[in-house]
Amino acid sequence: MSKRENVTADILKQTIAILKAEGSSGVTMRQVANKTGITLSNLQYYFPDRTKLFQAMCEFFFRQCEKTILSELSTINVNDRASTNGFIKKLLEMLIVDGINDYDHSIFRELWALMLRDKELAETVHRFYRNYANWLVQLISQFTPCPEKVVSLLIPYADGYEIMGADLPLERNAIVEMLSEIISQMTRKK
Amino acid sequence: MSKRENVTADILKQTIAILKAEGSSGVTMRQVANKTGITLSNLQYYFPDRTKLFQAMCEFFFRQCEKTILSELSTINVNDRASTNGFIKKLLEMLIVDGINDYDHSIFRELWALMLRDKELAETVHRFYRNYANWLVQLISQFTPCPEKVVSLLIPYADGYEIMGADLPLERNAIVEMLSEIISQMTRKK
DNA sequence: ACCTGAACACCGTTCAAGT
DNA sequence: ACCTGAACACCGTTCAAGT
Numbered sequence: 001m002s003k004r005e006n007v008t009a010d011i012l013k014q015t016i017a018i019l020k021a022e023g024s025s026g027v028t029m030r031q032v033a034n035k036t037g038i039t040l041s042n043l044q045y046y047f048p049d050r051t052k053l054f055q056a057m058c059e060f061f062f063r064q065c066e067k068t069i070l071s072e073l074s075t076i077n078v079n080d081r082a083s084t085n086g087f088i089k090k091l092l093e094m095l096i097v098d099g100i101n102d103y104d105h106s107i108f109r110e111l112w113a114l115m116l117r118d119k120e121l122a123e124t125v126h127r128f129y130r131n132y133a134n135w136l137v138q139l140i141s142q143f144t145p146c147p148e149k150v151v152s153l154l155i156p157y158a159d160g161y162e163i164m165g166a167d168l169p170l171e172r173n174a175i176v177e178m179l180s181e182i183i184s185q186m187t188r189k190k
Numbered sequence: 191m192s193k194r195e196n197v198t199a200d201i202l203k204q205t206i207a208i209l210k211a212e213g214s215s216g217v218t219m220r221q222v223a224n225k226t227g228i229t230l231s232n233l234q235y236y237f238p239d240r241t242k243l244f245q246a247m248c249e250f251f252f253r254q255c256e257k258t259i260l261s262e263l264s265t266i267n268v269n270d271r272a273s274t275n276g277f278i279k280k281l282l283e284m285l286i287v288d289g290i291n292d293y294d295h296s297i298f299r300e301l302w303a304l305m306l307r308d309k310e311l312a313e314t315v316h317r318f319y320r321n322y323a324n325w326l327v328q329l330i331s332q333f334t335p336c337p338e339k340v341v342s343l344l345i346p347y348a349d350g351y352e353i354m355g356a357d358l359p360l361e362r363n364a365i366v367e368m369l370s371e372i373i374s375q376m377t378r379k380k
Numbered sequence: 381a382c383c384t385g386a387a388c389a390c391c392g393t394t395c396a397a398g399t
Numbered sequence: 400a401c402c403t404g405a406a407c408a409c410c411g412t413t414c415a416a417g418t
Binding site for chain 1: 212213214215296299300302303305306307315316319320323324327338339341342343345346347348349350351353354355356357358359360364365368372375
């Protein structure tokens with residue numbers, strides 16, 4: 001790793017840490033520089049303005065995400081290949097998460113807001129979602145004849161549930177049950 | 191309306207306008223004061239700090255939202271009472287919206303981020319979602335024996351779809367079709 | 381009760397200057 | 400190629416002072 005790569009990786013890690021802890025308004029150029037242990041001017045040498053820093057942070061974040069997700073998905077694949085029902089349940093338990101459990105979800109929420117005012121960052125987020133959808137389709141295609149339907153149902157639902165799932169008339173268990181039924185009906189029918 | 195009510199309403203309207211146009215980082219105390227035509231100090235008399243301004247803005251925004259939604263829902267109710275299928279389609283067309291069409295959705299995205307760092311604002315958002323879910327349950331209960339299921343499926347899905355629906359393997363029409371089938375199967379079964 | 385302006389520490393960005 | 404510090408206009412907040 002070149003010096004440039006090392007320094008920028010440090011900067012982006014600190015940026016993500018601050019974003020997670022304090023939100024996008026907490027990510028100031030001076031704060032990032034301080035936590036990284038460099039001067040403001042030096043930070044600006046690597047990232048000439050705040051927008052560029054956010055864009056790079058976004059790409060860095062998704063590179064990490066992709067590693068995590070791919071290893072999680074491969075885990076599920078090995079253990080539960082046997083039964084279709086067990087597989088679906090495992091997948092649902094993984095995807096349908098309460099907003100309180102935030103580990104990386106808070107960063108997604110910040111990105112959804114930042115997307116509105118930064119087209120390049122928005123394209124990075126959309127690219128991630130397209131990749132994510134493709135992986136899921138590929139994984140699920142072993143278990144159902146309509147993986148595109150299942151994925152098109154689950155990904156948006158998981159994002160929305162994370163925001164306001166706690167305010168729904170049904171409890172999480174009932175919702176997982178409902179989704180499980182919907183998917184097995186889809187799978188049976190065709 | 192008292193003077194206080196008039197001034198605060200003006201302030202909050204301008205706050206929402208700026209939030210929609212420039213995002214939460216664009217909502218500065220000085221900018222809000224300028225657009226409202228009052229001094230910074232005077233704005234601070236009505237809203238002692240930025241957090242209080244955001245909280246009041248959030249409540250004001252949802253009061254407007256509730257009016258809009260209730261009138262939209264009553265419209266759907268009158269025209270399509272006749273056929274259950276027609277009613278569901280109308281409802282889906284209303285709820286499943288692409289992120290590009292943003293009218294008020296951009297404000298929701300900002301609020302989802304602000305919720306993470308302001309518990310009072312978060313409670314206001316959750317209260318809105320609970321009300322929204324209750325109205326939908328009530329409206330839908332005429333057409334299906336399991337309105338809680340339908341609502342618990344549709345609201346999170348609509349929020350998630352607005353963010354990343356464009357990145358799914360299925361087109362919007364196919365998705366509306368899929369959801370329509372799912373709901374009519376739910377309705378038939380019981 | 382309502383409104384004002386000065387002053388504080390902090391912010392992003394620019395720039396001329398160093399190695 | 401990499402790093403620095405001073406200076407700019409802007410920010411939220413505090414405060415003492417007015418009507």
